[in-house]
Amino acid sequence: MKDKRQMKNLININDEHLKELENEAIFVMREVAAQFEKKVLLFSGGKDSIVLVHLARKAFWPARIPFTLMHIDTGHNFEETLKFRDDLAKEFDAELIVKKVQDSIDNGRVVEEQGVNASRNKAQSITLLDAIEELNIDVAIGGGRRDEEKARAKERFFSHRNEFGQWDPKNQRPELWNIFNGRKHPGEHFRVFPISNWTELDVWQYILNENIKLPNLYYTHKRKIFKRNGIYLAWAPFMQLKPTEKVFETDVRCRTIGDITCTGVTLSKADSLEEIISEIAATRITERGGRYDDKRSEAAMEDRKKEGYF
Amino acid sequence: MKINGKIKNKSLLRLTTAGSVDDGKSTLIGRLLYDSKSIFEDQMEHIVQSGKRLGREELDLSLLTDGLRAEREQGITIDVAYRYFATPARKFIIADTPGHIQYTRNMVTGASTADLAVILIDARKGVLEQTIRHSYIASLLDIQHIIFCINKMDMMEWSEPVFKCIKAELALLVNKLNIPDVHYIPISAKYGDNVVDRSENIKWYDGKTFLNLIETIEIRKNKNPENKRFPVQTIIRPHTAEFHDYRGYAGRVAGGLFKPGDEVAVLPSLLRTKIKSIDLFGESLSECSAGDSVAMSLDDQIDISRGDMLVSPHDIPVISQDINLMVCWFNERQLKVGGRYLIRMNSNVAGCIVKSIHYRMNINTMEQDFENITINMNDIANITIKTSKPVFFDPYKKNNITGSMIFVDEGTNETVGAGMIL
Numbered sequence A: 001m002k003d004k005r006q007m008k009n010l011i012n013i014n015d016e017h018l019k020e021l022e023n024e025a026i027f028v029m030r031e032v033a034a035q036f037e038k039k040v041l042l043f044s045g046g047k048d049s050i051v052l053v054h055l056a057r058k059a060f061w062p063a064r065i066p067f068t069l070m071h072i073d074t075g076h077n078f079e080e081t082l083k084f085r086d087d088l089a090k091e092f093d094a095e096l097i098v099k100k101v102q103d104s105i106d107n108g109r110v111v112e113e114q115g116v117n118a119s120r121n122k123a124q125s126i127t128l129l130d131a132i133e134e135l136n137i138d139v140a141i142g143g144g145r146r147d148e149e150k151a152r153a154k155e156r157f158f159s160h161r162n163e164f165g166q167w168d169p170k171n172q173r174p175e176l177w178n179i180f181n182g183r184k185h186p187g188e189h190f191r192v193f194p195i196s197n198w199t200e201l202d203v204w205q206y207i208l209n210e211n212i213k214l215p216n217l218y219y220t221h222k223r224k225i226f227k228r229n230g231i232y233l234a235w236a237p238f239m240q241l242k243p244t245e246k247v248f249e250t251d252v253r254c255r256t257i258g259d260i261t262c263t264g265v266t267l268s269k270a271d272s273l274e275e276i277i278s279e280i281a282a283t284r285i286t287e288r289g290g291r292y293d294d295k296r297s298e299a300a301m302e303d304r305k306k307e308g309y310f
Numbered sequence B: 001m002k003i004n005g006k007i008k009n010k011s012l013l014r015l016t017t018a019g020s021v022d023d024g025k026s027t028l029i030g031r032l033l034y035d036s037k038s039i040f041e042d043q044m045e046h047i048v049q050s051g052k053r054l055g056r057e058e059l060d061l062s063l064l065t066d067g068l069r070a071e072r073e074q075g076i077t078i079d080v081a082y083r084y085f086a087t088p089a090r091k092f093i094i095a096d097t098p099g100h101i102q103y104t105r106n107m108v109t110g111a112s113t114a115d116l117a118v119i120l121i122d123a124r125k126g127v128l129e130q131t132i133r134h135s136y137i138a139s140l141l142d143i144q145h146i147i148f149c150i151n152k153m154d155m156m157e158w159s160e161p162v163f164k165c166i167k168a169e170l171a172l173l174v175n176k177l178n179i180p181d182v183h184y185i186p187i188s189a190k191y192g193d194n195v196v197d198r199s200e201n202i203k204w205y206d207g208k209t210f211l212n213l214i215e216t217i218e219i220r221k222n223k224n225p226e227n228k229r230f231p232v233q234t235i236i237r238p239h240t241a242e243f244h245d246y247r248g249y250a251g252r253v254a255g256g257l258f259k260p261g262d263e264v265a266v267l268p269s270l271l272r273t274k275i276k277s278i279d280l281f282g283e284s285l286s287e288c289s290a291g292d293s294v295a296m297s298l299d300d301q302i303d304i305s306r307g308d309m310l311v312s313p314h315d316i317p318v319i320s321q322d323i324n325l326m327v328c329w330f331n332e333r334q335l336k337v338g339g340r341y342l343i344r345m346n347s348n349v350a351g352c353i354v355k356s357i358h359y360r361m362n363i364n365t366m367e368q369d370f371e372n373i374t375i376n377m378n379d380i381a382n383i384t385i386k387t388s389k390p391v392f393f394d395p396y397k398k399n400n401i402t403g404s405m406i407f408v409d410e411g412t413n414e415t416v417g418a419g420m421i422l
């Protein structure tokens, strides 16, 4: 960031509204704690779920987080993410459950995609729904935000899922004021999104204001990458390359972190939150513009969500 | 939310669109984002491609909010879409709601949290039943600010008499509705006239553009410090060595200003105690006010659970089992006298039975129907209910949070109605 004063303005203007968003998110978390029995917080190791954990700590201090952290591990995650996840659970004395897509493949619940664009991203839904059923989970808190994607823009805070784990976007329950109706029949569950109203910039500014620790992947680092359909993807040994694709090493950071096969990286030398914020404030591409999973079809996210995706 | 309070300027403004089907709500929001350069390149590319696939001849900005497959195919909005944008003056949360009567419940969903309603009128069609219904719902929800956008002026030769005629009709409606702050703008959402940029075609209009208006409108929020309301959401008991005896009552302030040392009455027991501390994440706060999520600890050990409320001893809410309220009905199954439901108000849940239906609002005439009334989906009515236990509440006009409730069907678990207490 060149102009420190401008930076300060950008942050100060938004303080009051960040406080309002925090108040709202804490309120939602407490409703979840009060209305449900078996509660998990879907923890991906990405910034949104890290912010969720922070908000949960704030909501219930000085008690422990009343949610079990649950990670759906595709087996194609960055090493750093897994270490960060384990350290965080230990530091905050939180219960952690890890469910592996590999197990769903091994027991025949999931058929692995083949070919160069193969990704386990979609398969996560099956592993997740199986875990929800197996553990009798009532509610799964997620870090989804309405500004991320056009189907997400339609989601309620308390989003009902039928006994097949499906979302019915054409027939959502009305949600009035801040009165949340979490009643359901056995076998059904809810997804709850406390940071529905946050934008990407809000999340980054909050991380800065609250001094929240993030994996180093979010800051600039050297990495082997290649370009596919205009998006830079991180290279990993299990990824198949097309003949024209060349792997090279350069300075990058992640704007979102998910499964390696679909997480785009940004060419960047930003090594502080201030620099990241100013890059994001100036960018002309959405955060999910670099997500390969959303590019598969017109309504890729809507379709995945109907099937039970995060 | 409420008048006679302090004025909040540079914060978050929540606005909702409303108005009849096809009046151009989604197009207006698309245009607002487009002309204020708030659309990202990949979003733009996406709606251009979708428009082509759907066979639209021109750029269709409604595709920015109509994100569901079914919405794009039918060219209508089905459920609320939320959009976020910021200018140097303000941050906005926009709820773009459907105009179709069938989806009134989704319109109410979007409007229930709004500070400001933008109601569109198609200049060719003038005031329609849905225009009236949505204006009435906005007034019931106690939305203090309405902007009427007379849209599609391009199709009426930018005619001033057309605008004036619709404005006069709306003014009559507003008189019946009791909305304190009302504005009228002639626009073309499709071509951008008076949305972000001043229109070259409507020289006779010298008021503000839409963007300028929403940036500068002064939003009144409820800041009456005496109307103290703190509904308890959950109890925090850490059971650790360090905080062995800590007992925090967690919740979000629904009204007034609280300070450590303040005397409070606990409902429903009416026992009194004092606030020992107001906590948030290890910090002791010197005060908290409406909207703040905090945890309070109290001087005395009193039995308090979720659903109870801490209030000012000098301004106690109504405590009763009989509630007279306005209800918006959302369900195919009729609301009937004798019907039993669960109600949820704040963190409190009670059973209720519908005792009487006084009248149904006739949206076309804005009069009250008393004879042979049935309450169907999308109707608005005045009813009395009896609750299974005493509950505490304020009139909705006094406090939107402690004066509102939802009706839940115990069989289906659906949310079937919204109530605003009179």
Ligand SMILES: Nc1nc2c(ncn2[C@@H]2O[C@H](COP(=O)(O)OP(=O)(O)OP(=O)(O)O)[C@@H](O)[C@H]2O)c(=O)[nH]1
Residues within 6 Å of the ligand: B019, B020, B021, B022, B023, B024, B025, B026, B027, B028, B062, B075, B076, B077, B078, B097, B098, B099, B100, B120, B151, B152, B153, B154, B155, B187, B188, B189, B190, B191
């Ligand atoms: N000529 C003209 N057409 C417009 C204008 N605004 C919107 N339209 C067209 O009117 C049609 C309906 O627009 P939408 O924005 O989808 O209407 P809506 O109010 O969001 O409709 P619902 O959400 O389904 O209630 C589309 O074909 C628009 O292109 C305008 O200012 N001028």
Ligand SMILES: [Mg+2]
Residues within 6 Å of the ligand: B025, B026, B027, B062, B066, B076, B077, B096, B097, B098, B099
């Ligand atoms: Mg629309």
